[in-house]
Amino acid sequence: MIDRLQQMEERYEELSAQLSLPEIVNDREKYQKAGKALSALESPVMKFRELKLVRLGLAEARAMLADPDMRAMAEEEIAQLAPREPALEEEIKIMLLPKDPNDEKNVILEIRAGTGGDEASLFAAEVFRMYQRFAEQHKWKIELLSMSESGVGGYKEVIAIIEGERVYSQMKWESGVHRVQRVPATEAQGRVHTSAITVAVLPEAEEVDVKIEAKDIRIDTFCSSGPGGQSVNTTYSAVRITHIPSNTVVSCQDEKSQIKNREKGMRVLRSRLYEMEMDKQNAELARERKQMVGTGDRSEKIRTYNFPQNRLTDHRIGLTLHQLDLVMEGRLQPIVDALITHYQAEQLKAGGNS
Numbered sequence: 001m002i003d004r005l006q007q008m009e010e011r012y013e014e015l016s017a018q019l020s021l022p023e024i025v026n027d028r029e030k031y032q033k034a035g036k037a038l039s040a041l042e043s044p045v046m047k048f049r050e051l052k053l054v055r056l057g058l059a060e061a062r063a064m065l066a067d068p069d070m071r072a073m074a075e076e077e078i079a080q081l082a083p084r085e086p087a088l089e090e091e092i093k094i095m096l097l098p099k100d101p102n103d104e105k106n107v108i109l110e111i112r113a114g115t116g117g118d119e120a121s122l123f124a125a126e127v128f129r130m131y132q133r134f135a136e137q138h139k140w141k142i143e144l145l146s147m148s149e150s151g152v153g154g155y156k157e158v159i160a161i162i163e164g165e166r167v168y169s170q171m172k173w174e175s176g177v178h179r180v181q182r183v184p185a186t187e188a189q190g191r192v193h194t195s196a197i198t199v200a201v202l203p204e205a206e207e208v209d210v211k212i213e214a215k216d217i218r219i220d221t222f223c224s225s226g227p228g229g230q231s232v233n234t235t236y237s238a239v240r241i242t243h244i245p246s247n248t249v250v251s252c253q254d255e256k257s258q259i260k261n262r263e264k265g266m267r268v269l270r271s272r273l274y275e276m277e278m279d280k281q282n283a284e285l286a287r288e289r290k291q292m293v294g295t296g297d298r299s300e301k302i303r304t305y306n307f308p309q310n311r312l313t314d315h316r317i318g319l320t321l322h323q324l325d326l327v328m329e330g331r332l333q334p335i336v337d338a339l340i341t342h343y344q345a346e347q348l349k350a351g352g353n354s
Helices: 002-018 028-064 071-081 084-095 118-137 167-174 230-234 258-281 283-293 333-353
Strands: 107-113 141-149 155-163 176-182 193-203 217-222 238-243 248-252 301-306 311-314 319-321
Touching (some): 107 118, 107 167, 118 141, 167 193, 167 333
Antiparallel strands (some): 217 238, 311 319
């Protein structure tokens, strides 16, 4: 680990020097590239320098123990510095863990009502609002792509794009089956019912990630059936895109413009195809994630929301919180942080055993 950190420090100093060279400063692309590389190295290098100072301080303090006049001061110094050494080592190990290449990406969020009929559709709408509030807290932009409403004001399906800083790194833990236990408004006997919805969080694929040939897609247009005013419902603005080789179908009808619906639909299609390709390539990674915090597969039950007990349970890590009311207001961060911490601990354990 130390050898790797020393190499990173050397590279950091090299990049710092480059950023003052006229040929780099005057070349925007080179300057941005060097700046981004420097930024990626900054945190581990600063922690490494802090660790070196702590180790130097400990070595000097231990050398002073032999001097009776300096012993008390040395012991006090050691008591302060000794706990910092293993803590810094642990922080650095986490920083050096392999990064998910998709963490910086925006996401396509798809929520679908499952078992439970109207109650499932109502819960799907509430979970979508929960994510909207979570996005607001992070200053992310959330844009609706398509939705299919139920007769009771819920969503049979809702698809949106969330854009912002490191969205996938926070949202990727949400894929799977979300189960709700509560008394539906229509339940006269006061019995608790169990319903479920599925959530899929896909990293948004860029055009460079997925190449779609024109001959491989079929585009159909139709009248939008959702809300949006007279012009939306009477013109052929809605778009259905079929990717023929994979039989993947995407519909988008949120915009009045057929061109905008087509652009949004292609974003969703690219992301779904990207996910399919990633699943093929990363079978080993999927097994690793299953051992750690689940596969992220939408068929896996990940969480239960029990309204009568104000309780949320994340089954992947055995986390239970009795603050479901706050979670439904978008306060998901404690759950996300716990999942990240668990995943990092499992990665460290796997690395130590390899």
